[in-house]
Amino acid sequence: MLYATLSRRRFTFATAAASLALPAFAQQQGTWPNKPIRIVVPYTPGGFTDQMARLVQVGLQTRLGQPVLIDNKPGANSLIGVDAIAKAPPDGSTFGVVIAAYAANSTLYPKLPYDPRKDLAGVSLMGVSPLLAAVNIESPFKTARELIDYARANPGKVSFGSSGNGSAAHLTTELWKSLTQTYMIHIPYRGAVPALTDLMGGQIQLFFDAPTGLINQAKAGKVRLIGVAGDKRLAAAPEVPTFIEQGFAGFTGSTWAGMLAPAATPRDIVRRMSDEVARIIRSDDTRARLDAMGTIPAGGTPEEFDAFIASETTKWGKVIRTAGVKAE
Numbered sequence: 001m002l003y004a005t006l007s008r009r010r011f012t013f014a015t016a017a018a019s020l021a022l023p024a025f026a027q028q029q030g031t032w033p034n035k036p037i038r039i040v041v042p043y044t045p046g047g048f049t050d051q052m053a054r055l056v057q058v059g060l061q062t063r064l065g066q067p068v069l070i071d072n073k074p075g076a077n078s079l080i081g082v083d084a085i086a087k088a089p090p091d092g093s094t095f096g097v098v099i100a101a102y103a104a105n106s107t108l109y110p111k112l113p114y115d116p117r118k119d120l121a122g123v124s125l126m127g128v129s130p131l132l133a134a135v136n137i138e139s140p141f142k143t144a145r146e147l148i149d150y151a152r153a154n155p156g157k158v159s160f161g162s163s164g165n166g167s168a169a170h171l172t173t174e175l176w177k178s179l180t181q182t183y184m185i186h187i188p189y190r191g192a193v194p195a196l197t198d199l200m201g202g203q204i205q206l207f208f209d210a211p212t213g214l215i216n217q218a219k220a221g222k223v224r225l226i227g228v229a230g231d232k233r234l235a236a237a238p239e240v241p242t243f244i245e246q247g248f249a250g251f252t253g254s255t256w257a258g259m260l261a262p263a264a265t266p267r268d269i270v271r272r273m274s275d276e277v278a279r280i281i282r283s284d285d286t287r288a289r290l291d292a293m294g295t296i297p298a299g300g301t302p303e304e305f306d307a308f309i310a311s312e313t314t315k316w317g318k319v320i321r322t323a324g325v326k327a328e
Helices: 002-021 024-031 048-064 076-086 101-108 144-153 168-180 192-201 211-219 267-281 284-293 302-323
Strands: 037-041 068-072 094-098 120-130 132-136 159-162 185-188 206-209 223-228 254-262
Touching (some): 037 076, 048 254, 048 284, 076 094, 076 101, 076 254, 101 168, 120 267, 120 302, 132 211, 144 168, 144 223, 159 168, 168 185, 168 206, 168 254, 192 206, 192 211, 192 223, 254 267, 254 302
Parallel strands (some): 037 094
Antiparallel strands (some): 132 206
């Protein structure tokens, strides 16, 4: 009897000691989340990335029972913000939202401050926004085919804007140039707003961008939309045909938003966050808001998002090398 009692005491003591030796975040997994959650956005407030982060913010607060804070860390084509995600404590208190530039940066920058494969892990693809192509409202081009026919007959006479070297808008246009064997001049801007301003002013002839900005300008009669770089028309702009419909087989280009975590974040926390994001993204209310933004809801598993990032990195890496794109 005495032996059994002593054995139980030794077992209890050993169990407690082992528990104390565990890393703090390992002990917290069963009760996660037990403190506020930070979502790092590597861009300024108001843009597509920021909008997508805020789209899930309130839902996550409700479902997880903790404050969810948006932390905008813009600069260096998202490198500053992504580096902050990669180097954050892997305890489930920090996540981040990135867009297509994240995949392109692996090729654009020979030396990154983080290793995308070792320092970061996918949580969930949130949504995909096929890019729209716009021309000036006074432009003679009514269709994508008319613009390409003119560009082929007049090499260098068509200039296109982008929100910066290596942006989704830039690389999508470079891909279209390659597929159509045309020569158009790239004019990089520091953001989408100045590029759109010059398109409306007639300084450039073509601009690809996410639907959120262009649809409203088209409805206001300030630009003309000539194509969707997706495999189907957008619910927010059903009158605009896809490039595939117009004879440009296989041509697609998009920006997208997805959530990342520091790579060492416990997998059960990553999966829980992935599940919660998917539930929010696929809810009727969120789907309606995404439709209005021209964004297709996603919400897949961490493994699916990792595979998606790998395919995007390969796709845009090839475009970058073929076109000789250099980082600013």
